[in-house]
Amino acid sequence: MSAGEHSLSLPEEEMLLLTGYMQEKQEQVDRALEEILPPAPDCPSDIVEAMRYTLFSGGKRLRPILVLASAEAVGGRGEQALPAACAIELIHTYSLIHDDLPSVDNDDYRRGKLSNHKVFSEAMAIFAGDALLTHAFMVMTDARRLPDTDPALMLGVAGEIARAVGVEGMVGGQTVDIISQGREVEPSLLDYIHSNKTAALIRISARSGAILGGGSEEEVRAISDYGGKTGLAFQIVDDLLDISQSGETEGGDQQLGKATYPAVHGVEKSRQRTVQLIEEALADLSGFGPAADPLRRIACFVAFRDH
């Protein structure tokens, strides 16, 4: 499979390969997360339980899989990137818990289960999110977990991840998303929200893997671009699914008056934009051989998933 001969909607054989790949990597990530966040005997059990509740609630592990697949795409071993992969899943989980809070999106359900603050309490959900975010940076800086890693490389990756998920990235995007609720949103502001709220974390997932896998500067840049575009496509598809799954009724984002790509540009243009982004993401990988096939399949999967 190469960028030239790709079919955007995956043929069955490719889909089977991807499903097998993702399952294998998901198990690898889950095992690593279990080691990272056990019900530690010397930690208060309530907060550990709250942290684990959302961390092990059936996520697809898309972001950590992207980290591992990007490391392999540049010829590295996935294991080298495993601490960053776990950290990014911890960060993703914290962002879901805080996003669901009553004063933010006020979502009672997440992945078909009660959201964190509904099961525990609002205070516990805030602290569980804080603890997951902090744990993410501990995982990336704990020397015992990083036997083969160059400290300077790891420090740089941790710094890039922090930048991507803080005020200059994900949290910045979440903030503008909240402030813009119920307001008319310019296309440029919508791009800012999507680039930061969603795409920044997916982009840094791919980029971290490429750096830790030992990729060249050019390879790292290409995979970062791939990640950014795949991340934007992911958000647009998310918004499209929100509409189609809610059927006659309005989707959750529409109820909140959130700025979405389909709301601003219409459904048809949103579909076209998704295809265009994935084509560009695949083009970014044109210099890579078969080692990047998982990345190519993931991009197509993101664009054409139905949940």
Place this chain on the structure above:
Amino acid sequence: MSAGEHSLSLPEEEMLLLTGYMQEKQEQVDRALEEILPPAPDCPSDIVEAMRYTLFSGGKRLRPILVLASAEAVGGRGEQALPAACAIELIHTYSLIHDDLPSVDNDDYRRGKLSNHKVFSEAMAIFAGDALLTHAFMVMTDARRLPDTDPALMLGVAGEIARAVGVEGMVGGQTVDIISQGREVEPSLLDYIHSNKTAALIRISARSGAILGGGSEEEVRAISDYGGKTGLAFQIVDDLLDISQSGETEGGDQQLGKATYPAVHGVEKSRQRTVQLIEEALADLSGFGPAADPLRRIACFVAFRDH
């Protein structure tokens, strides 16, 4: 001034020296924080404003000053420890904002000003806290800010700070503090809460400075012990001030039914324990010369401050 000849309540001359020292270091920390968190043109202004509101709301900068003083006590330069000092103040600020939230301590005021969520909104206060915590780790991992620092050393310090403020430290303590509200608390549980909620951050402040200042293993251990004891004394004095300042009425912590040292052990025993802790903290510094005088004065100041 040495551990042997100390007077626990600082004579006027010592107090003047400490005031001058703290003012100088506070200005150094404030300048560094201004560089770290400017009203960045490419960041959403609302969240930056919320972050800066509490960060620049008149804190004494006790923790970052401890970082710098500990670096100097082992013969290092304060500048080497400045990124960690700033990071710790960012973390302290985030913890205050999240602690004040309606679902946690529900405090409308902080340092005589409206608390973050009262000025902005609950959602913005949650995100401002998240962003400050993330920024703390960015500051410690951004290579451009660390020209003279050994990456392995910095990675190790960032990891120790993460451990001290996460589920195994500060957040763990905050959680138990919330869960225990209105319940009878065993002395051992109270020790857990104080050791983690307050003392862990003060201990790691001193420890980080000693490590980054190039201290020997023994020096780092002594200064860590000093920090832990000073941190515990700080919390007990905080609880005592909460009672004395509220006069006839109950203090804020009493209203919340929080476990405090005076509530469990009585006021007199609390004062004795403070003196004992500070004496032990000073004894930890007995192997140090005059370079540790600022640390000695800070411990006495912590024990006998009136606000």
